Amino acid sequence: MEEALGKGEGFVVKKLEPVMVPPASKTDDGFYFLSNLDCYQNLILTTIYCYKSDPKRSNSNACEVIKPALAEVLVHYYPFAGRIAENDSDGKLKIDCTGEGVPFVEAVADCELEVLGDTAKSSNFEMLGKLVHTYPRSKNILEIPLLTAQVTKFKCGGFVLGLAINHCMADGICAIEFVNSWAEITRGSPISVFPFLDRTIINSRQPLKIEFPHNEFYExxxxxxxILPSTSKDDELIRKSFCFKEKMLTHLRTLAMEDGEVEKCSNFTVVAAHTWRVMTESLNMEADQQTKLVFAVDLRSKFDPPLPKGYFGNAIFHPCCLCNAGELTSKPLWFAVKLVQDAIKSVTEEYARSAIDNYEVKRVNPLATYTLFISSWTRLGFHDIDFGWGKPTQTTLANPGPNLCFVLPQNEENKDLNILMVMTASLMNSFSELI
Incomplete structure (x- = not known):
């Protein structure tokens, strides 16, 4: 049994060795196609879900019911049980459906669940990281399982489910559909949304047609x-949460619309624009340096006909806003808001297919360089996942990378917006003052 110590006082996690969970019955083998939208998102994303003990049900049998349900759901989502491989011809990624399974770890924390505090606002990477089974960054990504699961039981009767998912397998919507199906099986309910597994429907076209300029691929x-972490303690990555109160959001929207250049704007648009401006100013960039905001847009409804319900894979694209730092910080807020709105409007089916073809030719990752990346998780349904112990009391990311901003969900009554920022310590100091 491995002991994992976090920085939180008294926080000790004891882990058993991982057990491989294969699909409960035979599934398809061979190679599984990944689209270009999948291939450039070959990175590990970790999330945690916290569950309090139920008066009628402790955590004593959590692993005994969650683990076999994982084997059942993998019958439908069988590519998760395989491993990443590369095409011999062009080096593009694909999935080898080996069926070897998903590592599942049982763990025990020698404390109450409340020791974690508010996980969305926690700055303790190390403590949150102990709740997810991950592999060293030095390990070849081709050797790392596509999904790992860890259930950590706490003395109070609650538990935490920690997941590490390779983003090439699923975007946020798809990941939540997978976890929700797993939870439904655990509760003994029928699956409400079955996965649509054919990703070739958004394959690149033949012949390729690059019909638009694609600034999102510009480095x-x-x-x-x-902007990037170094070995210096001042430049280690830290995370911090900022709350935009409802009154502040109203003020920012009013500010953006007061010149008449913008007729209306959403909370996401104005928060993205404002945070990008603050980030650019925090970096003390030269006026002629280029600053780039990248964000996620869901493509499901952009296609005609829309992508099938339950589409399994990445159906998001990452448009960008690109301009000089001096122009962004000197002009009113409406300028940045309009850039964000125009970028969102630009993402049509024709534009998305042109971008998919563009990646086929150039293999440039739109996430290779940016000043800020922002993604909204407010409508994904992370707070609705019920394995039989009720909905999670809280959920968050465990190990986001540098210069990322996540708009996190609140409960339905709360109109405020929380953003989770991750950046170097020295940059966070100036950002905190300006935001």
Missing amino acids: IKDVPKN
């Missing part, structure tokens, strides 16, 4: 030195 030069 900005002269990236500020303090």
Whole structure:
């Protein structure tokens, strides 16, 4: 049994060795196609779901019911049980459906669940990281399982489910549909949304047609030195949560619309624009340096006909806003808001297919360089996942990377918005003052 110590006082997690969970019955083998939208998102994303003890049900049998349900759901989502491989011809990624399974870890924390505090606002990467089974970053991504699961029981009777998912397998909507199906099986309910497994419906076209300029693939030069972590303690990655109160959101929207250049704007649009401006100013960029905002847009409804319900894979694209730092910070807020709105409007089916073809030719990752990446998780349904112990009391990311901003969900009554920011310590100091 491995002991994992977090920085939280008294926080000790004892882990059993991982047990491989294969699909409960035979599934398809061979190779599984990944689209270009999948291939450039080959990175591990970790999330945790916290569950309090139920008066009628402790955590004593949590693993005994969650683990076999995982084997059942993998029959439908069988590519998760395989491993990443590369095409011999062009090096593109695909999934080898080996059926070897998903590592499942049982763990025990020698404390109450409340020791974690508010996980969305926690700055303790190390403590949250102990709740998810991950592999060293030095390990070849081709050797890392596509999904791992860890259930950590706490003395109070609650538990935490920690998941590590390779993003090439699923975007947020698809990941939630998978976890919800797993939870439904655990509760003994029928699956409400079955996965649509054929990703070739968004394959690149033949012949390729690149019909638009695609700034999202443009790699900005002269990236500020303090934007990436280094070995210095001042430049280690830290996370911090900021709350936009409802009154503040109303004020920002009013500010953006007061010149008449913008007729209306959503909370996401104005928060993205405002945070990008603050980030650019925090970096002390030269006026002629380029600053780039990247964000996620769901493509499901952009296609005609829309992508099938339960589409299994990445159905998001990452448009960008690109301009000079001096122009962004000197002009009123409406300028940045309009850039965000125009970028969102630009994402049509024709534009998305042109971008997919563009990646086929150039293999440039739109997430390769950016000043800020922002993604909204407010409508994904993370708070609705019920394995039989009720809905999670809280859920968050465990290990996001640098210069990421996540708009996190609140309960339905709360109109405020929380954003989780991750950046170097030195940059966070100036950002915190300006935001």
